[in-house]
Amino acid sequence: MSCVNEFAPQLRARGFRATPQRMVILHVLRHAGGHLTPSQVFEQARIDLPGLTEPTIYRTLEFLATSGFVLAAHVGNGKMVYELAEAQHHHLICRHCGASTEIEHAPLETLYHQLEVTTGYRLDSSHVTLFGLCPACQS
Amino acid sequence: MSCVNEFAPQLRARGFRATPQRMVILHVLRHAGGHLTPSQVFEQARIDLPGLTEPTIYRTLEFLATSGFVLAAHVGNGKMVYELAEAQHHHLICRHCGASTEIEHAPLETLYHQLEVTTGYRLDSSHVTLFGLCPACQS
DNA sequence: ATCCTTATTGCAAGTTTTTGCAATTGTATC
DNA sequence: GATACAATTGCAAAAACTTGCAATAAGGAT
Structure with a gap:
């Protein structure tokens, strides 16, 4: 989890909050090589943060995508996938x-x-x- | 509806069937200037063909898209939209x-x-x- | 015109995604 | 540290989308 510490100040600097949910989701995305569907993120993230719910996953991924922290993409099957926005x-x-x-x-x-x-x-x-x-x- | 007659032979020539459902959906797409979501297609199409169901809308749109009759696109909000594949x-x-x-x-x-x-x-x-x-x- | 084959539909149930609202909890300020 | 404000979450219910399977009906052959 220490590997996502860089994101906390970035979030706060823009008036957002560095919540455990967001940190865990970023952590999951960082350690998954490649893109994940919301369900895959949910599976992984709930291990570290058992209380986590699905609506939070969807809302957080959308939030992270529109704030530029993650990249959202469609890969053919109509499913949305997400990955860390490291390189364009x-x-x-x-x-x-x-x-x-x-x-x-x-x-x-x-x-x-x-x-x-x-x-x-x-x-x-x-x-x-x-x-x-x-x-x-x-x- | 006569304005979608051109599609019937095109479908049959490729081994598909020219069903009322497909004709109505193509008709709706032709007369909507621009792209429509599945729900919008459903709303319009059920007027002409009351028995029509939602699964048929989704399956038909996907079928028409993979056969090249319509174009599927994402317009930001994660929703799929469809329009007639007239010009690329x-x-x-x-x-x-x-x-x-x-x-x-x-x-x-x-x-x-x-x-x-x-x-x-x-x-x-x-x-x-x-x-x-x-x-x-x-x- | 009728029959046959099989693509396609409708139904019902399941899964996934969204939404509204009250409760929570980060964070900035005192 | 304690307090207050507002962003964010969880819950519950709704909407959107998918899937399996039996029934239907389109289109070719007779």
Whole structure:
């Protein structure tokens, strides 16, 4: 749990609270390599904090996502998944076998800038998920 | 309803059936300018076809999406929305006011090709949703 | 026109996600 | 440290979505 101490001051500095629930959820996300569904987070987090309830999981994940601490993404099946927002990246999912590959943000930068100019929007560092067939499933 | 007649032969040619449920749902999507949630489709469609049930809405929308007749997208709130797959496009959503702008597919072509080369995946004509602040909300 | 096959639907029950509100508990201030 | 304010949580109930399976009906063959 000491590995998520960095988040407490960051939360407080923005007027939020560093509650045990949030710390445990961040801790779970940090130690899961990759993205987790709300149910998976719930399973893990309730071990460290037995009183934890499901509505709290959903609300906390949404809160952490909109505050930029975690990244929310869709991976094809209509389920939302969450992961720590460490490095800006995107996902490429094989719609046949479900394999998932990370895409660096760099190749998207040019496109982002171009779209900002043509649309007038200021783009967030949003999470993009692309779908396709992985090399193994192209037969 | 005659405006969705074009879909019946397209369905049958691929071994699917042109059921009243599918026709009504396609009809609803055609006459709704823009994307609808499953509940909105349900509300509209049950007027023309009273027996229609919710599971059928969800299953039909998913079926139409994976067969390429409609486009499925996420617009920020974790809800899935659907619209007729007429022209290949993407969405740019303002995370402050919810305004939504369509993005042509053309500017993404180069990027798609580049990613196909570097990852080995063959990309679908997938739907991408980007988030940002619209001109009016940048204050 | 009728029959047959099988894709598709409806039903009922389950799971997942959201919402409103009262009770709790962080944190800033004294 | 004790106090007060407001953010956050838990509870309970509702809404949204999914799943399994038996009944239906679309479309091809006779």
